[in-house]
Amino acid sequence: MGKKNAKHKAESSAEVRFIGFVESAGEDWARIRIYPEFCNGLKGIEGFSHLIVIYWLHLCDSEEERRTLLVYPKRRTVNVLTGVFACRSPTRPNPVGICVVELLKREECSLKVRGLDAFEKSPVIDIKPYIPRIDSVEKARTPEWAC
């Protein structure tokens, strides 16, 4: 382990490395480009119909937004200050977004997906296969505004 990591552990932060980025994002589908040095990590991904994409909300990566803890969620019809951990606002201490997408096609180091709610050029941090047994809670309760 490098000195840098050891330092991170004693501190209150860590380093995330970008493994790829959102190459294009359209209404019907999006393309995620994984950098060649991480491409081997995709082996076997075709076996899954859905993926969880974890990405960096680079447009919200400012000190001001990272210090914001209360927001007015867009979906709320009544303006109520809500904690960032109680909504999906991109403004939050760590501008990390997650999105469940349908995998349409893998082409070598790129993934054509449907349902990605991310801007073009967003760096990608991780891809995980979606496993209903652990990821799907069909009847989870939410406040009405968040349904």
Add this chain to the structure above:
Amino acid sequence: MGKKNAKHKAESSAEVRFIGFVESAGEDWARIRIYPEFCNGLKGIEGFSHLIVIYWLHLCDSEEERRTLLVYPKRRTVNVLTGVFACRSPTRPNPVGICVVELLKREECSLKVRGLDAFEKSPVIDIKPYIPRIDSVEKARTPEWAC
């Protein structure tokens, strides 16, 4: 925006800040402690029955594990090298774990939850409310070994 962030953007990494940690992890429930300076971000979280916890797999934060792209998933009965993005191995370029948990109780800055698959002392990066409309895909297809 600070100089540090500007540098990160031009580079290939970013800084995640720990907002809390797993204080205790038992078989029946676990407790997540949010640091006081982030506690306001929990406002309104009681309205949700389930949460997505994003945490740092600190025990896998070594250069060797972060360079690993192929693993033998534990659940596979036949040994087949599988890409880390096609399984939920904690060994991956970014040791980021996600877990859907049931929120049992909020007590000020701590969350008592059920179903957290994390070790004690794991740093927490983010908490998001679970919203079935976007997070639940009951019939997602997986290979048999991953069901």
